[in-house]
Amino acid sequence: MIVIESVAGMQAQSRNWQQSGESIALVATMGNLHQxxxxxxxxxxxxxxxxxxxxFVNPTQFAEGEDLDTYPKTWDADKTxxxxxxxxxxxxxxxxxxxxxxxxxxxxxxxxxxSLCGASRPGHFSGVVTVVAKLFNIxxxxxxxFGRKDFQQLSIIKRLVRxxxxxxxxxxxxIIREADGLAMSSRNQYLSADERLAALLINQSLHAAELxxxxxxxxxxxxxxxxxxxxEQVGLRIDYAEIRSVEHLELLEMVFExxxxxxxxxxxxxxxxxxxxxxxxxx
Amino acid sequence: MIVIESVAGMQAQSRNWQQSGESIALVATMGNLHQxxxxxxxxxxxxxxxxxxxxFVNPTQFAEGEDLDTYPKTWDADKTxxxxxxxxxxxxxxxxxxxxxxxxxxxxxxxxxxSLCGASRPGHFSGVVTVVAKLFNIxxxxxxxFGRKDFQQLSIIKRLVRxxxxxxxxxxxxIIREADGLAMSSRNQYLSADERLAALLINQSLHAAELxxxxxxxxxxxxxxxxxxxxEQVGLRIDYAEIRSVEHLELLEMVFExxxxxxxxxxxxxxxxxxxxxxxxxx
Numbered sequence: 001m002i003v004i005e006s007v008a009g010m011q012a013q014s015r016n017w018q019q020s021g022e023s024i025a026l027v028a029t030m031g032n033l034h035q036x037x038x039x040x041x042x043x044x045x046x047x048x049x050x051x052x053x054x055x056f057v058n059p060t061q062f063a064e065g066e067d068l069d070t071y072p073k074t075w076d077a078d079k080t081x082x083x084x085x086x087x088x089x090x091x092x093x094x095x096x097x098x099x100x101x102x103x104x105x106x107x108x109x110x111x112x113x114x115s116l117c118g119a120s121r122p123g124h125f126s127g128v129v130t131v132v133a134k135l136f137n138i139x140x141x142x143x144x145x146f147g148r149k150d151f152q153q154l155s156i157i158k159r160l161v162r163x164x165x166x167x168x169x170x171x172x173x174x175i176i177r178e179a180d181g182l183a184m185s186s187r188n189q190y191l192s193a194d195e196r197l198a199a200l201l202i203n204q205s206l207h208a209a210e211l212x213x214x215x216x217x218x219x220x221x222x223x224x225x226x227x228x229x230x231x232e233q234v235g236l237r238i239d240y241a242e243i244r245s246v247e248h249l250e251l252l253e254m255v256f257e258x259x260x261x262x263x264x265x266x267x268x269x270x271x272x273x274x275x276x277x278x279x280x281x282x283x
Numbered sequence: 284m285i286v287i288e289s290v291a292g293m294q295a296q297s298r299n300w301q302q303s304g305e306s307i308a309l310v311a312t313m314g315n316l317h318q319x320x321x322x323x324x325x326x327x328x329x330x331x332x333x334x335x336x337x338x339f340v341n342p343t344q345f346a347e348g349e350d351l352d353t354y355p356k357t358w359d360a361d362k363t364x365x366x367x368x369x370x371x372x373x374x375x376x377x378x379x380x381x382x383x384x385x386x387x388x389x390x391x392x393x394x395x396x397x398s399l400c401g402a403s404r405p406g407h408f409s410g411v412v413t414v415v416a417k418l419f420n421i422x423x424x425x426x427x428x429f430g431r432k433d434f435q436q437l438s439i440i441k442r443l444v445r446x447x448x449x450x451x452x453x454x455x456x457x458i459i460r461e462a463d464g465l466a467m468s469s470r471n472q473y474l475s476a477d478e479r480l481a482a483l484l485i486n487q488s489l490h491a492a493e494l495x496x497x498x499x500x501x502x503x504x505x506x507x508x509x510x511x512x513x514x515e516q517v518g519l520r521i522d523y524a525e526i527r528s529v530e531h532l533e534l535l536e537m538v539f540e541x542x543x544x545x546x547x548x549x550x551x552x553x554x555x556x557x558x559x560x561x562x563x564x565x566x
Contacts, residue, residue: 011450021302102531104394105412105446111387129388130447133416137448163388164413165420167294248385 001083003090007098007138010091014052014140022049025171026141028132031055032072032186033081036176040145041085043171052139053082054091056098061127072186091139098134107133107164109156112249116152116262117273120239128153129160136166147173149183151260151275155249175274177203183274190270198234199267205230206276209261213278218255223278231265239264239271246277256280284366286373290381290421293374297335297423305332308454309424311415314338315355315469316364319459323428324368326454335422336365337374339381344410355469374422381417390416390447392439395532399435399545400556403522411436412443419449430456432466434543434558438532458557460486466557473553481517482550488513489559492544496561501538506561514548522547522554529560539563 004010017024025048027040037053044051055078062068075092082090106126112118113125136144146154158170176184181203182196191199209227217223220243227241241263243252252259255278262275287293300307308327312320320336327334338361345351358375365373389409395401396408419427427444429437441453459467464486465479474482492510500506503526510524524546526535535542538561545558 007448011448015450018301019304100446102394103446105390105392105443107388107390107447109388111385134446134448137450140450160388163383163386163417164390165290165294165417167298167420167423 001079001087001089003079003092005092005094005097007093010052010089010093010138011140013089014138017050018140023142024048024050024052024140025143025145026135026139027051027053027145028135029053029055030057030071030186031078032074033078034176034184034186036147036149036173036184038081038085039176040147040173041082041087043145043173044143045086047143047171048141050088051086052089052091052141053087054093054135054139056091056093056131056135058098058127058131059095060099060130061124063121063123066121067187067190070190072189091135098131106130107160109159112152112156112159115244115249115251116240116242117264118152120264120271125153125156129156132157132160133164133166136168141168143169143171145171145173147175148277149175149185149273149275151262152249155247181207183272185272187270187272191267195267195270198236199265199272201231201234201236202263202265202267202272202274206261206263206274210276210278213255220252220255223255223261227261227263231263237266239266243278284362284370284372286362286375288375288377288380290376293335293372293376293421294423296372297421300333301423306425307331307333307335307423308426308428309418309422310334310336310428311418312336312338313340313354313469314361315357316361317459317467317469319430319432319456319467321364321368322459323430323456324365324370326428326456327426328369330426330454331424333371334369335372335374335424336370337376337418337422339374339376339414339418341381341410341414342378343382343413344407346404346406349404350470350473353473355472374418381414389413390443392442395435395439395442398527398532398534399523399525400547401435403547403554408436408439412439415440415443416447416449419451424451426452426454428454428456430458431560432458432468432556432558434545435532438530464490466555468555470553470555474550478550478553481519482548482555484514484517484519485546485548485550485555485557489544489546489557493559493561496538503535503538506538506544510544510546514546520549522549526561 025044107130108126205227209223246258258280259278308331310323390413391409488510492506529541541563542561547556
């Protein structure tokens with residue numbers, strides 16, 4: 001496994017692979033790798049000849065007051081995890097390698113990014129799509145793998161690829177959960193023992209709503225009420241709990257098409273997200 | 284020479300060339316090709332194995348009330364000109380091939396695009412950088428050639444490549460002029476015989492300012508006054524006449540570094556641009 005810190009070095013490596021006819025898959029991360037990330041690496045390995053993991057805590061996607069400074073950095077463990085997972089190359093740039101001080105070009109998304117996390121985190125998705133566009137141009141992948149846990153991010157990145165014509169296929173990874181159901185996240189480690197227990201209610205409440213849906217309830221307000229009545233029991237502070245169409249993230253009143261029930265919840269000071277896809281089934 | 288109308292077809296053709304180790308140069312145009320464009324093709328041919336000319340009148344870079352509907356379309360002549368110039372491929376997409384109705388991703392530039400043409404043409408450079416980013420991802424060139432006549436556009440596209448890390452080298456072409464000095468432009472054909480004569484004063488007045496500079500005058504206000512006193516004689520309406528630094532397009536008071544004297548002028552209803560680079564010479 002090689003580690004490359006420079007943009008020019010990464011582009012040269014990817015060009016080399018391209019010219020020997022090898023396909024490349026990218027897993028873009030902010031490091032602090034857990035089983036969720038590794039599941040994306042596995043998808044990448046199944047599809048491409050070469051797997052690149054980028055590790056870059058991108059400052060431009062953190063809003064003022066968010067956890068940029070405390071975001072966990074675990075380089076040695078990340079490197080070992082990548083080696084064990086069979087990654088070919090880690091792209092590990094410093095901030096000054098990624099951004100000029102007088103940078104003035106930005107990519108933005110003006111539709112899918114307006115709701116859900118985009119509404120609570122101003123500038124977040126502009127930061128995300130800009131850095132992902134850069135990573136695409138630096139790593140030159142044929143495939144890029146993103147997890148469904150960041151459902152809105154995944155939708156927006158698919159839109160980025162479509163609207164700017166990146167010659168890249170986006171692959172999707174399922175949400176990976178701890179044994180007790182909590183969706184894996186680097187931010188889980190911010191939780192105290194009590195908060196960790198309370199956080200379990202996020203997935204459990206989503207699951208309660210899913211069961212209600214499967215029993216025949218199609219009214220979004222009823223499904224959301226079911227989520228809230230269990231989640232709010234333990235004092236979780238709800239940022240949003242919404243049911244939206246899968247492709248265009250349109251707010252729904254009734255679940256008649258494939259939909260995503262997406263939530264963001266504060267557990268203490270920690271903001272966690274989770275979601276469940278409500279499959280469109282005939283009753 | 285082949286003509287490709289679809290995004291997928293163009294990407295497949297460029298991938299083929301890449302995989303046989305052939306380099307690609309792109310000349311992005313809005314068609315109505317003249318000797319200025321052909322000079323860019325010549326630069327492309329000198330540098331790369333394959334030359335792609337894109338022809339697309341990009342609606343998103345025209346502001347309300349501009350000449351989108353009347354912009355000259357001369358496909359047969361353009362095709363012949365490309366064939367004669369030794370172009371390998373014309374990429375000639377329709378509007379619906381380039382833009383989805385619900386497109387929501389845009390690229391923008393927030394510094395270099397604020398002055399000069401960007402100030403007079405709201406949204407113009409967002410349209411330009413977005414379509415150029417798309418053309419880069421579709422044609423996958425190693426080189427892209429742009430003319431210095433659109434000096435601000437050239438600066439902004441270099442910034443696009445730098446800030447989004449496109450693996451592309453930008454090559455620059457000199458301004459190509461008619462025998463009498465008027466900078467070549469598709470918009471010159473809008474001019475009546477009288478206007479065509481008046482338009483000559485644009486280059487002549489710029490040249491007068493350049494001579495004054497070469498005689499030792501470094502004060503921008505004096506150089507601009509020289510331009511205006513000849514240009515305004517024939518009733519040209521000046522949109523802007525400014526001297527700016529070459530790289531960052533900063534407004535200058537004195538010419539102590541390499542600078543560009545850039546002008547935009549209305550001749551009747553037709554807006555024309557021209558510029559001259561003032562080389563930094565020791566006196």
